[in-house]
Amino acid sequence: MLTTVEDATGAFIRKFEQMVELDAADIRAIRALAFTAGTIRSGQHLVREGDVVETCWLLLGGYACRQKTSRNGNRQIVSFHMTGDLLDLQHLMLPVADHSIQAITDLSVACVSTAALRALARERPAIGEGFWRDTLIDASIYREWVLNIGQRDAKSRIAHMLCEFAVRREAAGLGAPERFDLPMTQQQIADATGLTPVHVNRMLQTLGAEGVIERDGRRVAIVDWERMRRVADFEPAYLHLAA
Amino acid sequence: MLTTVEDATGAFIRKFEQMVELDAADIRAIRALAFTAGTIRSGQHLVREGDVVETCWLLLGGYACRQKTSRNGNRQIVSFHMTGDLLDLQHLMLPVADHSIQAITDLSVACVSTAALRALARERPAIGEGFWRDTLIDASIYREWVLNIGQRDAKSRIAHMLCEFAVRREAAGLGAPERFDLPMTQQQIADATGLTPVHVNRMLQTLGAEGVIERDGRRVAIVDWERMRRVADFEPAYLHLAA
DNA sequence: CGTAGGTTTGACTGATCTCAAGTTTGGTGG
């Protein structure tokens, strides 16, 4: 896993070069950022609902999720995050967190003050636009999740979540989408799809029995991508991956 | 209903003054925008999924919704919009629409090119930050909807939607939150909450029978706001209304 | 090995959906 400040700077630059045109001055400004590298244990919270957030986490390795809790204690995971994701850009403009961020595996992270990023966004408009664009893609993904949870049945919902995970994983440079290790438990899949873990388990078995996926522990192989896409009703346009 | 370009400019300035500090130059730049005023009939689409969007709609009167459609034709409404809302800010950075926008009542609107707003955001950083902040609040609302649809039962879901509508309506200066006319049909409430219209109808009756709301046609009165808030599990922090 | 967390299974329950038939409402043209 990456753990140094140089790694953080490099990851940051790579991410935003895919999204907007950076000139030499932009890159110099990013290199000047004061990152602090560190690690976080699985299960720990990076942000808690209600916190006033003054630092921004860059994920260098591992998986995290955003979640909200209803009064009666039910947890809803609203997104998963992976290597390269900037977790707190919205807190540059909305300092009070309306959700928590939790590590679902051990994490390698870098940390930088929101004030520094806010200043960077003002001074280097290309970077500011990159930040905005990044949060707009998050919003597009939330819209798709609303559709997924609101309209699709349990099997499609889970299949859709797996497709999204596979495609984003690939886009983040973490390997081919046909075969991968799931970092999340079935309980977490349930919390992300609005189902119970028992039902997630049964639906995963169904997807296996139908020959769409193969499973071995947490390892998942999408055997028939075209059929998987149909079962999931998955159209990746909402991820806005093509710049 | 407001219908002139001056109205549009005024509405725009009022909205962003609540959100960020605008100086005289900012306000001059907004006044220089080339708005076109117009009206839209209920049911018409302002944007369709897949469109390349080059104009931005400002809602001066009436109600609209954002929606996405699953392969089998099910519609999910992902947000409602009302007077003062800027409907297409995300298209400044993501030109291809990943969702549709439809009028749910007759609308009075103003229209301005996304290129002009993009230039404005670059030249006047305070306005750019206002745009960003606005879209971040949208994203926060989507997160709450994911929680609402994923974790709450039918009665709470509908109650939550009504609370949000009431509070946003008040914040938009459209009147007190205790009594209002719903612009949407029960079918549209169903599409927004991931329920069937039949079940929405029954739950509205239940809320009425329990004495939490009173209904007369589309007119709704929240009789007991405290109890309503509890039933809905409604915590307005996610609306980020306090600047 | 022992233990805790994660996964799997079975039997039963229930919230929400489906289908189908009224009933009411609001707008329109005569």
Added chain:
DNA sequence: CCACCAAACTTGAGATCAGTCAAACCTACG
């Protein structure tokens, strides 16, 4: 002003997908 029509709302009965509860089985790790 009334009659008509379409859309919206309401009601009932029966079906089903997903939830609940409880137990057993893995498996990774100390």
